[in-house]
Amino acid sequence: MKLLQLNTAEGLNLRQREVLLGWSMVIPSVLIILSLILYPIMYNIYLSFFDVQPLAANTYIGLENHKNVVLDPGFWNALGTTVIYVVFTTLGTTLMGLFVALVMNQEFPLRSLARSLILFPYIAPVISVVFSWQFIFDPVNGIFMDITYERLGLFASRFNLIGSPSTAVWVAVVFSIWKNFPFSYLMILSRLQAIDHNLYEAAEMDGASGWQKFRFITLPEVYFVMGAIVLLRMIWNFNKFEEVYLLTENVRVLSVYTYFKAFVGTMELGQGASLAVIQFLLLLGFILFYIKRVLKW
């Protein structure tokens, strides 16, 4: 098809041919993104005003879905859980990434092996690691209860930490930090490697302590990459589904809450669409605020 277009374009000048070729090469990708990302998002907004049945026609019900969603205390619980989840995972992932990057930037034997091993959590499929985590916290066999109950005597009895929503959310937070810190670590490490060594040598000659070197040389250099990591992490973790749902169904963050509303039980697809719209607007508002206030763009 493309060859054909080139042949018919023979009468055109070089500039016009470049335009034609540019568009014909990119058009399949553009069509895919328009029809299967942008159109569905519009369609989702449309659906949020309807009573949506999986197999029957939709009926217009105005703001009924949005009203039902906002009046349901489950929604506010999910929002609260999401805020806790996003804030603590973002902080934890970024700080741990910074700390590990500082350590891995030093020279030591077997460093390249250590550097590849710590990427494992990030690349392994979520489904392949959640059961191992569940086993660690298993009340009967898990090592967590073995240490905290049998050896340290911290708890009065064995119990399942993932079993109740109030404790499970913290397991989900730690799990997410474990899974995603390698990403922050990689970004920060590559920034650290780009810092001019002369800066440290000059500081040492002036008698700067290790902390002062970190505070006045390292930190300013990595400040912006950390700002970017925080932004990306917040966007991703706000929408996170698999890492929460597959580890435990007890932690109802917004994505999991929407999933249950729309696809489990009575399948309230209209309310699900409304929830997705609300979630997106919250995210958008937050991003604009963050970019203006924190990154000062």
Next chain:
Amino acid sequence: MVKRSTAFRKIVFFLLVVLIVGFSIFPFIQMLSISLKYPSEWGNPRLIPERLNFEAYKELLNIGQTAKNIPESVRNLLNETPDLTQEQRETILKKYTSTGDVFPFLRYFYNSFLLSFSAAFITVVFAIFGAYSFSRLRFPGRSIIQRGVLFVYMFGGILLLIPLYKMFVGIGWIRIPPGAFLSLLIIYIVQTLPVSLYMLGNYFRTIPFSIEEAAMIEGASRFGTVWRIIIPLSFAAIVTVFIYCFMIAWNEYLFASVFLKNFKELYTLPMGLKALFTSKNAIWDRIMAASVLTATPVIILFMAIQRNLAGGLTSGGVKE
């Protein structure tokens, strides 16, 4: 800092490294350990099994399952009726040799592989041309496309799930297995295309234009230069993007759980594992062995491209 370190500081530093690496890989060691332990040892926190138990792996990979699963009554029946032909015997035995109804690991593996491989392949083909177009050619609308690709980062899967579900229900694809499978394939292409365009676009910009120019002076068409110059020169980057897409599709659960819900024979590995865990066949060694087998291909692939991928990740070309 290292230059002035005393022996004490060295030990503390060494312990820190051990702690970080241990924290990262402990869950992996844990699952390998349990997958090889006999049930009597599960409660023992020691990670090295006293006796190795390969049963779970044999069961999942369908090795040597012939004799074990045949009920006593069937075995008696076979012994007491000598007039059965060899063929009849084999068909009866066949019913018991497969562990398919417990957890058909190989079939799920095949489904996952087929989906991920096709999605990654098709995405990369579209992305090579798309990325070349907006990173090399000048045409009106180019910058909008470039920025639009980045904008798509903000959309989580859950936002697209309901409308895409309604759309594919609308055209009737979800009711039949091939339709459901194809819908999922299309969705994986959509999910990996923006990030591939972005990563490849960034890479193509680093190839000097003078090389292409030389080829075009020699009489090669624009299309020919993509085929003969750009693709060979960026082969490593293309493989990296391919594997990255493959991994996204291999790990995906949300869309698979909705689109393949009614077709157990089409389950991908994440779906199958989740279903196994909630079924009555959930036994720790079997689950852990399945986890190990699911993680292994991805970790091997990752090892193959580690250097390139680390570079790609840090230039911001990622999507979760």
